[in-house]
Structures are given as structure tokens and as C-alpha cells.
Amino acid sequence: MKADPSRQWRLLDLQAIDTRLDQIAHARANLPQTADIAAARGELAAVETELVNARTAVDDVQRELTKSEQDVQLVRDRAARDRARLDSGQGSAKDLTAIQHELVSLARRQAELEDLEIEVMERAEALAKQVADLEARRAEVAERLGGLEEEQAALLADLEAEANRVGAGRADIVAGVGEDLVGLYEKIRAQSGGLAAAELRQRRCGGCRLELNNVDLDRIKNAAQDEVVRCEECRRIMIRTGESGL
Incomplete structure (x- = not known):
């Protein structure tokens, strides 16, 4: 030629x-933020999954707590009625004795149910803290991801500008x-x-x-x-x- x-x-x-x-x-195909962004997105997705599961657990334990409170209240109401009958003195001696025995049983049952209620409340508090911790972690990861994406976008813009300048x-x-x-x-x-x-x-x-x-x-x-x-x-x-x- x-x-x-x-x-x-x-x-x-x-x-x-x-x-x-x-x-x-x-350089555009191998930006330094790419791997960190992928890792942060994966971490954010994992945290959001944990958060969904934790919130579901909170809802479940709240329903359990509501039922526990209702069970305790039912026993209290029954005991209150028995005490009222016992205080009124109405009924035979046998009936009044039966009421006294039932009050003892109700007191024992109430104590058991209140212990169970406390245990459920403690689990509810622990789960609520877990949700709060996960929300804080999600916010931290999202902020970190946003910063990385901003850095990447700025670097891409600089590279694009240079490419236009060099190729002009x-x-x-x-x-x-x-x-x-x-x-x-x-x-x-x-x-x-x-x-x-x-x-x-x-x-x-x-x-x-x-x-x-x-x-x-x-x-x-x-x-x-x-x-x-x-x-x-x-x-x-x-x-x-x-x-x-x-």
C-alpha cells in the first residue's frame, strides 16, 4: 500500500x-465502585428480607399477646364474679365452698397466664428492638449505596466528558x-x-x-x-x- x-x-x-x-x-467497564455497589445492593436486599421477616414475627407475637391479655382478663372477670357471690353470702354452704375452691384454682390459673403474658411481652419487646435495629441498618446501607452510586455517576460523567474531548x-x-x-x-x-x-x-x-x-x-x-x-x-x-x- x-x-x-x-x-x-x-x-x-x-x-x-x-x-x-x-x-x-x-475504565468505564471497570469502575472501582462497581463491586462495592453490587455488594451493598446484595446487603440491602438481605436486610430488607430480614426486616420483612422480623415485622411478620412482630405481628404474630402481637396477636399472641392480645390473646394472652384476653385470657387473663377472662380469668379476672370470672374471679371477680365469684368473689362477688362469695361476699354476698348467697347460696348453700356447699356452693360457697365450691366457689372458694374455684377462686383458688382461678388464682393459680391467673398467675400462670400472667407469667405467659410477661414472656410474650418480653418476646414482643425483643422483636420490636430487632425491627428497629434492622431499620437503622437498612438506612445505613441505603445511605452508603447512595454515596457509592453518586461517586460512580460523577466518575462516569468525567470519563464521558473526557471521551468527548479526546474524540472531538x-x-x-x-x-x-x-x-x-x-x-x-x-x-x-x-x-x-x-x-x-x-x-x-x-x-x-x-x-x-x-x-x-x-x-x-x-x-x-x-x-x-x-x-x-x-x-x-x-x-x-x-x-x-x-x-x-x-
Whole structure:
């Protein structure tokens, strides 16, 4: 392929732009906050699941507490009625004796139910504290996640702005290089990990960094100035300059 030296030299400008754009794309795909955001989102989802389960447990124990309170109240009401009958003295001696025995049984039953009520109340308090702790933890994780997402968004905006700034003159350079040479350049870029054109400096290819042997150096030295020369090792385009060592 033939291409005047000025077109070839402009390939270096194009390569510099594309290299930086590749670096920006890599940075965008590997933002430092990405892993932390994923971890925080996972933690937040886990906390919210725990919170739902804890609130369900609170509802269950509240129903249990309500029933326990009702059971205690029923015994109290029955005992109050028995005491009222006993105080009135109405009924036979046998009936009054039976009422006294029932009051003893009711007192024992009330004590058992009140102990159970206390145990349920303690569980309700513990669950309420668990819900409060989980709500605080959820708020902390959500705040941390929000901060990470803001940092990521700001970094993305900076990278986007830089990409626009770096790539602003690319179209003009491409037009100056020419369709044929750009086509070769793009083909090599796709095959060689992004680096397609580099200087031949001090007898070394700027792509693979290998020193050229004398046969290759003579070939390049004798090539016309407008001939596009490529490295025999890495097949990248080598741009000849005053520091090529030819």
C-alpha cells in the first residue's frame, strides 16, 4: 500500500486518540465502585428480607399477646364474679365452698397466664428492638449505596466528558489519513488488541518492542517514503521518523 508520509504520521495521532478512548472504555467497564455497589445492593436486599421477616414475627407475637391479655382478663372477670357471690353470702354452704375452691384454682390459673403474658411481652419487646435495629441498618446501607452510586455517576460523567474531548478531532484525522489507510489501520487494531500503528524508533518496533534485524532494516530503508511498512513480527504499521535508526 502507498500513502504519503504525512498521512502515515497522522496515524500516530489517530492511534493516540484511540488508545486513550480504549483506556476510557476500560475504565468505564471497570469502575472501582462497581463491586462495592453490587455488594451493598446484595446487603440491602438481605436486610430488607430480614426486616420483612422480623415485622411478620412482630405481628404474630402481637396477636399472641392480645390473646394472652384476653385470657387473663377472662380469668379476672370470672374471679371477680365469684368473689362477688362469695361476699354476698348467697347460696348453700356447699356452693360457697365450691366457689372458694374455684377462686383458688382461678388464682393459680391467673398467675400462670400472667407469667405467659410477661414472656410474650418480653418476646414482643425483643422483636420490636430487632425491627428497629434492622431499620437503622437498612438506612445505613441505603445511605452508603447512595454515596457509592453518586461517586460512580460523577466518575462516569468525567470519563464521558473526557471521551468527548479526546474524540472531538478524530473525524478530521480520519479524513486526513484516508479511507484506504484507515481501513488497514482498523483491521490491524482489531487483530492486535488495539495497537495498530507505532513509531520505528532506534531500530525497534514500537508495537512489539523487538529490535529489527539487518535484513528488515535494509528492506525498510530501501522502501519508498510513501510505502506503508509493517513489522514482520507483529504486523503492525511502523511509522518512520528521524529517530528510526535507519
